[in-house]
């Protein structure tokens with residue numbers, strides 16, 4: 489006899505679920521029994537990942553384009569009529585030095601990383617209201633949304649906005665029994681951590697190994713894996729987080745515990 493899985497009969501949407509952290513979260517939610525919609529700007533990679541999971545489908549979306557978000561909303565409404573779990577994960581990195589940051593670039597980053605997440609959320613809330621008992625929204629922010637750093641104004645400002653959006657949404661949506669939380673990942677090995685010039689991975693550089701690993705600026709002395717985020721994400725999407733809302737969970741090997 490098959491034991492019931494903990495997310496059986498639940499519909500989940502993971503934006504940016506084609507690769508990296510989103511792909512790991514999508515895989516974990518599907519393994520726990522959810523039907524997962526992997527919505528990503530990269531349709532080919534999203535479809536390839538969906539085919540590896542027991543219960544998943546892929547849809548192309550550009551979360552910064554309202555018409556594209558509307559099409560995704562229409563798809564979920566037509567196919568499922570409800571949504572239980574929304575994971576706002578899709579984002580782009582930006583490491584433009586302040587001296588060359590333009591307002592055009594700043595707006596592009598905020599349109600994806602902050603406004604896109606809000607657009608998807610507003611579009612999905614009516615369907616989440618029709619969801620089951622454990623209604624969850626999880627925003628993937630960043631430790632850069634709670635700390636300042638050089639060459640990251642646009643990205644960090646967007647993530648800081650996402651952090652407080654999480655708290656406000658938690659207040660606004662509590663009457664609908666929708667819990668809203670955020671995970672702030674630290675340094676995670678994904679394509680986002682590739683060096684901008686394409687020469688390799690930030691985590692393989694001498695300075696990263698020196699500061700973060702050798703001198704234990706990351707107390708656990710390793711970069712994270714996407715699966716390190718998927719477990720905490722599952723918790724915040726499960727029945728076990730019933731009394732948790734408006735919270736940030738920093739998943740970073742302890743880097744934010746140091747100074």
Ligand SMILES: NC(=O)c1ccc[n+]([C@@H]2O[C@H](COP(=O)([O-])OP(=O)(O)OC[C@H]3O[C@@H](n4cnc5c(N)ncnc54)[C@H](O)[C@@H]3O)[C@@H](O)[C@H]2O)c1
Pocket residue numbers: 503504505506507508509510527528529530549550551552576577578579580600604628629630631672673674675676677678679680681
């Ligand atoms: N990797 C890290 O170290 C790290 C650290 C902190 C926070 N994060 C956050 O984790 C999340 C996932 O990042 P990742 O490291 O897996 O990055 P990634 O680049 O590997 O994956 C991002 C995914 O989002 C998709 N995407 C990008 N723009 C999109 C758009 N406009 N519409 C729809 N999909 C879009 C991409 O196609 C890709 O599949 C992001 O929110 C990121 O900011 C990552």
